[in-house]
Amino acid sequence: MKIFKLRKITQTFSTIIHNGYGGFLFTGNLYTGPLKGYCAPGLNCYSCPAALFSCPLGALQQLMISLRVLTLEQIIKVFFYLLGTLLLFSLFFGRFICGWLCPFGFLQDLIYKLPFPKKSLDLPKRSQKYLKHFFLIFFVFLFPALFLTELGYGILWYCKYFCPAGTLEAGYFNFPLKPELTQLIGKVFLLKTLIFIIIILLCVIDIRFFCKNLCPLGLLYGLFNRFSIWQLRWNERACNQCSLCERVCPMNLTLPKELNGVECIRCLQCLELCPTKAIGLERTLYYLPQKYQINLSLGVLRYEKKQKN
Amino acid sequence: MKDFLKYIPLLLWIIALMCLLLGLSSGHHFIQSRGSVLCLSCMGLEENENF
Structure with missing residues (x-):
């Protein structure tokens, strides 16, 4: 079988597994079973009504925002759990996850097929290389741990202010199920929507623009590409x-x-x-x-x- | 030195498996409890006490 075809089938299958909970159609709620305690390899928001697994980036931020409220023992155990999960994914698959398993990567491949002028977009030199490093270090690790709310928790910076997968899957897919949530729409949602539209447009023009320039999860896996078994x-x-x-x-x-x-x-x-x-x-x-x-x-x-x- | 570098992946595999075993029960429970709640941050919505 041609690799292209095999890749498409694998991506479709993986997207279905990432979002394999159909119960939301009857209950209108998220999946809360034991699988939610495991992270899926791809970028797929855990607040998507159909999500079966948790998002690794969301889970990392959840740990960072809770550093002041968890005991040291809990922090260490959760840290080990996430480190072990991410290391296993990285060592086994490397960035095969981005090319073959990630639902958001699959979405980018699909929308790139839309008829629109194509161009390789080059951001200013240094920003192209380091933008995702910036998001990983500051938006995933540092800011969630440093800036606290009155309750003692931090804010999920990457999820709240940037993540396009969250805007699409958690935002737009939940509104039809819970229309009352629209009352909470504010400036942040409008900002995220704007970011989402810009990213989607850029992905239509340049294939995998988000993976190339903005995805901190891809960066994490990429760091171990040379150590993966493939x-x-x-x-x-x-x-x-x-x-x-x-x-x-x-x-x-x-x-x-x-x-x-x-x-x-x-x-x-x-x-x-x-x-x-x-x-x-x-x-x-x-x-x-x-x-x-x-x-x-x-x-x-x-x-x-x-x-x- | 080259010989040592060769075994880095094996070392990482061992670290990964040990980390996973050490943190499995608490980590799984923590991620499940957080992942099972509708995350307003992910949706980009404002938190509202009256809601």
């Missing part, structure tokens, strides 16, 4: 330097240099389309630094030449 390998002898892999890469990576880098979402388009099959997928439990995987090659030289210019 690694892409490049065979220099088989490569004919056609650069097709670079042209089809949705993340605009410089290949083969960034094959297993932080930004590679493992969509495997390069592997599928390579005419000489110079890119392969391997399983390994060992770490091999990138410089030992890829010797100096024309691809790397071209990259370095580009950098100099």
Whole structure:
């Protein structure tokens, strides 16, 4: 089966599993069963009426906002639980999660198919690279822990002021079930709606704009891409330097240099389309630094030449 | 040094499994209790005492 087709099927199946609770149609309420105690790998809001699992980013922020009200023992145990969950996801899948399992990634792939002028959008150099670092450090970890309400809890900064998945799944999907919630609409909701519309528009123009520039969850998984059991390998002898892999890469990576880098979402388009099959997928439990995987090659030289210019 | 680097993933696997085992019961309960409540922050709504 072609990888493209397999990926679409997997994404559809994963989105259904992430949102597999149909009981809300009868009760009008969220799922509250034991599965909600586990985090799903993808970005999928736990306040979505159909969500079966919790969101890892939301869970991390929940811990950060509760630092002053939980006992030290509770904090340590919850921290271990989340660290273990995220590490397991990262080590097993790496950013395969972004390319194959994340419902919001799937949504971006779908809306990119809308007929609209396409363009690769480049944010000012440094912001493009560090925007998601900023969101992860400040909006997920620091601000929720530092800024407290009168009750002693912090605020879920990323969820409340930015997360487009939350705006769509928790916001818009809950209003038909609980119309009384519309009374609480205020400036924050309007801000989030504006952010959501802008992000969706940018994702229609540039494929996976949110994943490339704004997703802190993808960054977390990406940090462990080189340690995950699935690694892409490049065979220099088989490569004919056609650069097709670079042209089809949705993340605009410089290949083969960034094959297993932080930004590679493992969509495997390069592997599928390579005419000489110079890119392969391997399983390994060992770490091999990138410089030992890829010797100096024309691809790397071209990259370095580009950098100099 | 190269030999040590090679085993980093194995070390991370062990850390991940140990963390998960240590925090499973409390962590699961905490995440379930928070994830089961409709989150107004996620929706972007203002908290209102009269609501």
